[in-house]
Amino acid sequence: MKKLFTRGVIRVSALAACCAVGAMMAGTASAKDSIKVGVVTFLTGPAAGPFGVPGKNGAELVIDAINAGTLPAPHNSKGFGGATMEPVFIDEAGGGAKQVAEYRNLVEKQNVDAVIGYISSGSCMAIAPVADELQKLTIMSVCGTPRLFEEKPRSHVFRTQGNAVGDSIAAARYMVEMFPKMKSYTGINQNYAWGQDSWKFYDLAMKKLDPASQASDKPQFPKIFSGQYSAEISTMLLDKAPVVHTSFWDGDIEAFMLQGLVRGFFQQKKLVSVVGGSAVDSLGKKFPDGVVLGTRGKYGLLVREDMSDPLNAWFVTEYKKRYDVYPLGPSYQYAKAILYYKLGMDKAAKAAGGSPNQDQVMSALKNMKFNSFDGEVSMSLGEGRQAVHPVGYGITKWNAKKGEPGIEKVKYYGAECINPPAGTLSEDWLNQGMPGAKCN
Amino acid sequence: MLAQVLTIILDGLNYASFLFIVSVGLTIVFGVLKILNVAHGAFYAWGAYAAAYAITQASELGYPDWIGFLLIFAASIIVGLVLGSIIERLILRKMYAQDEVLIALATFGLFLVLEDIILVVFGVDPYFAYQPMAVLGNVVIGGVFRDVYSLTLFALAVVVAVGCWWALTKTKWGKLIAVVIYDREISQAMGINVSAVYLIVFIVGAMLGALGGAYVAPTTSVAPGFGIDVIVLSFAVVVIGGMGSIPGALIGSVMVGVLRAIAVHQFPELELFVVFAVMAGVLIIRPEGLFAPPKARTI
Numbered sequence: 001m002k003k004l005f006t007r008g009v010i011r012v013s014a015l016a017a018c019c020a021v022g023a024m025m026a027g028t029a030s031a032k033d034s035i036k037v038g039v040v041t042f043l044t045g046p047a048a049g050p051f052g053v054p055g056k057n058g059a060e061l062v063i064d065a066i067n068a069g070t071l072p073a074p075h076n077s078k079g080f081g082g083a084t085m086e087p088v089f090i091d092e093a094g095g096g097a098k099q100v101a102e103y104r105n106l107v108e109k110q111n112v113d114a115v116i117g118y119i120s121s122g123s124c125m126a127i128a129p130v131a132d133e134l135q136k137l138t139i140m141s142v143c144g145t146p147r148l149f150e151e152k153p154r155s156h157v158f159r160t161q162g163n164a165v166g167d168s169i170a171a172a173r174y175m176v177e178m179f180p181k182m183k184s185y186t187g188i189n190q191n192y193a194w195g196q197d198s199w200k201f202y203d204l205a206m207k208k209l210d211p212a213s214q215a216s217d218k219p220q221f222p223k224i225f226s227g228q229y230s231a232e233i234s235t236m237l238l239d240k241a242p243v244v245h246t247s248f249w250d251g252d253i254e255a256f257m258l259q260g261l262v263r264g265f266f267q268q269k270k271l272v273s274v275v276g277g278s279a280v281d282s283l284g285k286k287f288p289d290g291v292v293l294g295t296r297g298k299y300g301l302l303v304r305e306d307m308s309d310p311l312n313a314w315f316v317t318e319y320k321k322r323y324d325v326y327p328l329g330p331s332y333q334y335a336k337a338i339l340y341y342k343l344g345m346d347k348a349a350k351a352a353g354g355s356p357n358q359d360q361v362m363s364a365l366k367n368m369k370f371n372s373f374d375g376e377v378s379m380s381l382g383e384g385r386q387a388v389h390p391v392g393y394g395i396t397k398w399n400a401k402k403g404e405p406g407i408e409k410v411k412y413y414g415a416e417c418i419n420p421p422a423g424t425l426s427e428d429w430l431n432q433g434m435p436g437a438k439c440n
Numbered sequence: 441m442l443a444q445v446l447t448i449i450l451d452g453l454n455y456a457s458f459l460f461i462v463s464v465g466l467t468i469v470f471g472v473l474k475i476l477n478v479a480h481g482a483f484y485a486w487g488a489y490a491a492a493y494a495i496t497q498a499s500e501l502g503y504p505d506w507i508g509f510l511l512i513f514a515a516s517i518i519v520g521l522v523l524g525s526i527i528e529r530l531i532l533r534k535m536y537a538q539d540e541v542l543i544a545l546a547t548f549g550l551f552l553v554l555e556d557i558i559l560v561v562f563g564v565d566p567y568f569a570y571q572p573m574a575v576l577g578n579v580v581i582g583g584v585f586r587d588v589y590s591l592t593l594f595a596l597a598v599v600v601a602v603g604c605w606w607a608l609t610k611t612k613w614g615k616l617i618a619v620v621i622y623d624r625e626i627s628q629a630m631g632i633n634v635s636a637v638y639l640i641v642f643i644v645g646a647m648l649g650a651l652g653g654a655y656v657a658p659t660t661s662v663a664p665g666f667g668i669d670v671i672v673l674s675f676a677v678v679v680i681g682g683m684g685s686i687p688g689a690l691i692g693s694v695m696v697g698v699l700r701a702i703a704v705h706q707f708p709e710l711e712l713f714v715v716f717a718v719m720a721g722v723l724i725i726r727p728e729g730l731f732a733p734p735k736a737r738t739i
Contacts, residue, residue: 046663048564093665191712220708225669227660228458230590231451231704237584238444238705251566254661258570262587263578282566282661 034084037341038106040117041334045093046225046251050278051119051330055142056089057323058315058331059116062338063087065318071339072314074371080342081349081356088112092119096126103127107136113358114139116337119330121145121194128157137358139365141337142330144296145193146201146426149382158365158385160337160377164197164247165426166418167274167296170391172205173413173439174292175243175272176213178395182270185243186216188232190224190252198247198274204430216241227255233263247274254279261288277301277329280396280405287405291396298374299329301407302392315373336372343370378415380422388415414440446582448701454590456697457597458656463674463681463689464600465648471684472621472641475532476544480649481671482554483523487650488657488666489562490515495569495658508572512654519654520647523554528642533635551671559664566663573658593655597693600648604686617641621684676719682732691730 039059042052063085065071069078079085088110090102099118106112114137118124124143131138132155140148140157144164148157175182185206189195199219206213216239220232233256236244248256253276260266266288277295280287295302298312304326307313315335319327327335344365348356351364367384370377377389392412399406417439420429429435466480494511527550535543576588608614620627620637628634653666677696681688696715703714722730 044559044564045665046566046661048664049566053564218705218708220704221711222704223669223712225665227666227669228455228656230454231448231701232708234447234451234584234586235705235708238447251661251663254566254568255659258568258573258661259587259659262570262573262589264585268585283568286568286570 034086035080035113035345036086036088036110038090038103038110038112038115038117039087039334040090040092040099040102040115040123041330042093042119042250043089043091046227047119047249048093050250050254050282050328051142052092054278054328055117055119055330055334057319058327059087059334059338061315061319061322061331062335066338066342072310075311075339075342077346081345081361083345083355085338090117092117092123096122099123100126100130103130104134107134113137114341114361116341117141117334118143121148121197122192124148124159125193128154131156135358137362137365139337139341142333143194145197147193147197149386150425153383154385156362158340158362158379159382160340160372160379160387161333162297162387162389162391162415162419163381163426164194164274165201165420165430166388166391166413166415167247167294168198168201169205169418169430169434170393170413171245171272171274171292171294172202172209173418174294174393174411175206176209177411178292178409179243179270180210182242183210183212184214184216184241185245185272186219186236186239186241187245188220188222188229188236188256189245189247190249191221192224194249195221195224195247199245201426201430202245202272202274204427205434208430208433214241225250225252227251229256229259233260233265237263237265237268242268242270243272244269245272245274246276249275249278254282257283257287261286266290275329281326281328284405285398287396287398289395289397292393293396293407294391294393295329296391297329297332297389298392298412299332300327301396301405302394302410303374309373309375311371311373312375332372332374336374336377339372340365340368340370340377343368380415381419383422388419390414391418414438443582443584444705447584448705449698450581450586451704452698452701453594453694454697455700456693457594458652459673459677459697460597460690460693461593461600461655462649462652462670463677463693464604464686465645465652466674467678467681467684467686467689468604468648469642469645470678471686472617473532473536473638474540475547476540477645478544478548478671479527479550479554480547480645480674481667482551482558483519483646483649483667484653484670485558485667486519486523486554486653487516488653488662489558489567490519490650491654492567492569492657492662493562495571496567499569499571505571505575508569508575508658512572512657513651516647516651516654519650520643520645523650524643524646525639527646528639532642533638536638551667555665555667558666564664566661567657568661569658571658587659589658596651596655600651601686601690608686613637613640673715676715679729680719680722682729685729685731688729688731 041055042048067084116139118140119142121143124140140159146163146165187199189199272292274294277300344361347364348360368379377387390412394407394410397406397408469477491512495508573589578585677692681692699714703710
């Protein structure tokens with residue numbers, strides 16, 4: 001009996017010891033020197049050149065600087081909570097179903113610690129429910145549809161880029177201030193979440209800011225990446241509206257510009273381009289003067305001459321040194337998402353006194369305010385998961401002296417001027433006339 | 441009102457011209473070789489890249505802008521000759537005895553490979569070869585500025601259509617092709633070099649696909665994935681007109697082009713729907729397409 005008891009004690013002890021070792025090993029696993037993060041961006045397809053590759057470059061530049069501890073203060077601590085990041089770059093091309101498969105592979109087979117990226121709103125809407133299902137921290141970097149957080153609450157998804165609402169309201173405010181006599185407008189936007197939302201919120205904002213303004217009854221919604229806009233250009237040329245709103249991005253904005261240029265489109269219409277910054281450099285002197293241009297934040301052409309912010313100065317200088325071109329909007333957006341993850345890891349690691357677990361990182365990320373390469377960012381919407389930040393617009397003018405694209409009459413609109421307060425749906429806020437908007 | 445009707449017609453014909461030039465190569469290859477050639481989209485993309493690259497290089501070297509027109513045709517011929525002959529001789533020739541579905545899958549694989557080779561050769565950055573379009577300027581028709589380059593696309597489509605009709609009905613080669621289409625084995629037994637006919641037809645089809653891409657290149661941003669959408673549109677046109685029918689491709693292109701232009705001008709929200717609604721409608725009424733001869737059902 002005593003023998004049996006002794007054996008039992010030994011077995012229980014052995015089991016307990018195994019559990020303890022297991023727990024220690026689990027603890028050791030989280031206390032690793034390196035972390036693996038999936039970084040998703042367009043590496044092929046028409047969005048790769050103007051968006052995907054600049055985004056990847058921005059991410060690589062900042063990951064290397066953080067790993068080496070060479071970012072400017074106050075972000076100059078080494079690593080992500082002390083750990084070195086190993087990025088796994090994944091191609092975003094191929095549509096939502098492919099992206100979901102790639103995401104599952106990243107999480108379930110490659111065991112990444114987090115996923116950062118996504119440019120297309122279609123990708124973001126496909127990935128968000130899967131991220132919540134698989135309970136993997138996912139920081140979306142570029143996509144703009146407000147539906148991401150307004151359709152349902154998210155548990156594991158964050159977004160460091162302001163949504164289409166802020167971009168559209170800023171565009172409408174700029175047009176009302178700068179071109180008050182241009183009362184009617186039409187639009188050409190891609191036929192999916194981003195394009196439809198951009199038009200909807202620009203239209204709503206214009207109606208509220210200038211009740212005398214009038215939208216065309218034939219706004220155009222061509223298929224994304226269609227590349228041929230002859231009929232759409234004709235329709236808009238026949239339309240009496242002097243203003244044309246577009247949220248075209250990737251190769252579509254460049255194709256539209258080329259086809260419009262030769263048809264005298266930009267002499268007859270005032271184009272408001274929410275995100276045409278990528279085409280400014282690729283088209284160079286062919287990019288028409290007089291376009292009202294935004295970059296969805298303080299990015300790209302708007303700030304490349306502004307060296308007053310040390311983070312922006314570092315980013316522009318180092319990016320140009322490494323890639324021999326100026327950073328574009330997506331370069332900033334990916335760099336910002338990476339920096340945000342670092343700050344969350346650092347904060348959580350400090351609170352945990354060691355390597356943090358995912359829940360600790362997520363609670364550090366929620367409601368964070370931080371200074372990024374584009375200025376102050378506040379994670380104040382979507383229950384602390386959706387960023388707001390200022391958005392600027394200006395008017396393109398070729399800089400003949402420097403022989404490069406230029407911009408003038410730049411105006412910035414603060415985050416609280418162009419975004420609804422927390423807990424309010426964007427459309428409701430706009431329909432109510434944007435109560436409480438704080439515009440200086 | 442009249443200006444708008446004229447504009448819709450011109451927009452429709454412009455799009456129809458583009459569709460016809462691309463889809464006629466696809467339908468010729470299907471008509472003769474009985475191959476559903478998905479790689480046709482890659483010929484289009486390769487033509488666009490080759491032309492865009494050549495035009496931008498010529499521009500940088502200081503050649504006059506009109507040289508771009510020569511380069512467009514040179515690029516189409518070279519791409520068609522090189523890719524067409526390599527693919528037909530090294531791959532398709534070994535597969536003619538296989539099931540049609542297998543051959544279609546093989547061409548789909550080829551399409552993906554050729555698209556990836558584009559990334560390796562030309563990179564991911566877009567090419568802008570606007571010089572031929574810019575040099576021709578614009579003209580006002582119906583109160584709307586139109587680029588003259590798009591009007592030349594219409595002329596090119598007419599030349600291609602007339603050229604195909606002449607080659608197939610008035611030349612010895614056309615008669616040989618008609619015989620081979622009718623019965624490959626009897627043609628061979630009568631001493632016709634069927635392999636040579638197949639090779640030449642495939643190269644011509646590839647050249648036409650490349651010509652479509654090369655001619656469109658100056659109007660747009662030539663970027664990775666350039667050939668994906670066009671192959672879907674081409675299939676729609678070919679199915680509407682009837683697989684293997686050149687008049688069918690012509691009528692299918694005009695139908696799709698004009699109806700799409702009407703949709704863009706009057707019901708923009710239906711633009712995406714129109715092309716495939718026409719295809720579905722035609723398939724319901726005439727499953728073999730508008731111009732393909734009905735086939736007896738075999739058991």
